[in-house]
Amino acid sequence: MTFEYSSAPESKAIVKLDPVYKLYIGGKFVAPKSGKTFATINPATEEVLAKVGYAEKADVDKAVKAAQAGLKIWSKMAPSERGKYLYRIARIMQERAREFAVLETMDNGKPIRETRDIDIPLAAAHFFYHAGWADKLEHAGVGSNPKPYGVVGQIIPWNFPLLMLAWKIAPALATGNTVVLKPAETTPLTAMLFAQVCEQAELPAGVVNIVTGDGATGAAIVNHPDISKIAFTGSTDVGKLIARSVAGTNKGLTLELGGKGANIVFEDAPIDETVEGIVNGIFFNQGHVCCAGSRLLVQENIQDEVLEKLKRRMAQIRMGDPLDKNTDIGAINSKEQLKKITELANSGDEEGAMRFSPSCTIPGKGFWFPPTIFTGVTQAHRIASEEIFGPVLSVISFRTPQEAIEKANNTPFGLSAGIWTDKGSRILWTAKHLRAGVIWANTFNKFDPASPFGGYKESGWGREGGRHGLSAYLKGAK
């Protein structure tokens, strides 16, 4: 007999959508100067959720001026009091966690299980962690007299909208900076809900300013002369563009960019746990994860066993309504992203790799891509070198640990890697030789506010989280 899941949808009643969301500047919700708006949709249903303001240069300028005004209060406030505002924000986010989770799932398409258990609790934890730093900045590692940059421009992606907002805003505020933040074009709604949290926390006007828009809005932030530091999370191509734009200015810059993480499975790995780790590494958040374990490097003598168990496990993955509490894989965030994933996966077929996906029902509306693995992948294939940012895994075998390291490091990226083995000395040897900023050994895709995150090589500049991430928002003697 077969067991069927009954649907277990989370109620949408907790979310009260406004028809139009304005910009949040200087503690007020203001319409963009041009009056322009754009729609944000639910990628699982393609229904329009709301209109949001489209910020242009004049609006960014207004936000920067508000942030400069806010800086006068914020940077001079007793650090312990500044910290207390962050504690307040953390608490209100916890109080309204379910509302955030449902809204995030609607706007992003990711499963409610993930927003409820990962995105939102981690975002709140980020504020709680950084709150405690506000009055301890002389221990941040940049000398005895660290100073904030001033007004910080922050641009965040759509894959973890509220969590990336927290990664950006919490350390910036703890260190006495004020911010102008632009959420991603396709996922602006939880940022606007966060603006309401700032109001409830009675955060001084101008400390946090949120401008919604697209790439042009981002460019206006990057090029604004009164912004002292840019923090960007997104694609490597845009990251390089920003690096060129700020060359010759005194702006600070941190970048969290793309990746092509190697998940290395040695012959002595505990196979069942490893298969769970592989699934978590590539199918978590529909593979919309810069640190995804998108290249599976498996030792040749156990490849068949690993792949057989992986395929069996993939057949159990449930793709569908993101608001259903049983859903494992939700919707692809946008039509554009689906097109990119489809194109790259097709290149895998064309270049001779073999595709496998379990049979699963694809909903009639929305953007969907089934969990997919490619075997017979060589290092020259596009799917072995380019970031797909979707639920697509490339499987490559190796014979010796040295070969695993060579293949793992054979990429311009250097964000994450995984190691699966029972042997402690092999873990440490492998971790030492991998050129990547975050190494998960016998686990994958774990995040914490206390743990520095960020990449080597073309995966970025600087770290986010922990003391290392905090120090990126401070200027010290150098």
Added chain:
Amino acid sequence: MANSTPRLDVKKTYKLFIGGAFPRSESGRTYEVKSAKGVFIANPSLASRKDLRDAVVAARAAHSGWSSATAFNRGQILYRIAEMMEGRTSQFIDEIVALEGVTPAAAKKQVEQAIDLWVWYSGWCDKIGAIYGSTNAVSGSYYNFTIPESLGVVATFAPAKQSLLGAVQALAPILAGGNTAILIASEKFPLPAISLSEVIGTSDVPGGVVNILTGSSAELAPWIGSHMDIDGVDASGLNKAQEKELRIAGADNLKRIHTFKESASPQRVLSFMENKTVWHPIGV
């Protein structure tokens, strides 16, 4: 020895330092270096793009060994450089006085500061991780730590003035972090940096760990900016316009590009290190 003709000095040919050897520029080019008083002193090499590329190949090849040497071993080698320099103090003083036109006392002070700076950075090799690494109290049953590691191949432009101290402050922190280096010597006052390469060549520093080029910073900077196998650049010795161009070109592989004011600062070491965070579950 009956001949009363005065003895003629044996002068040194000042050459490049690449991969542990002292070649001339492959281009065959040299340029004239004069004393502060305008008297000819030497014809050092005018390094070319090809010399730079050779230096990068040597530095890349040396990185694996140097970065995996124990921190204690690296510290001993940097200290050895200080020892070797001390014995050549008078030579360095003479070169600095002749080139920079400063008093012997000022030159002596510069040499002593340079030697002491090697000693200071030597001591950082096995402490930087303890001070700037961390164990991270994550919310879950995981052991989680962050350690600084070497970045790779780092190019550095010595500042124009204080030719010896400038070269040492540009080199020592890069080496202390486990990187291999390509130093572009002060264009106007290159000779102390070349003599420094002779010190390094006899201080147990593996070939290729330090490479020193003389010539035109303006000519070499764009090639350094666009070289895809250089990981970081200390641009302190460049002017603002050159630094901007370098940063634009360097974005192609997201080079870590920094400038510094302090001679002795752990930030000089850390700026050319990457932080690696490792997670592992705790369980039985």
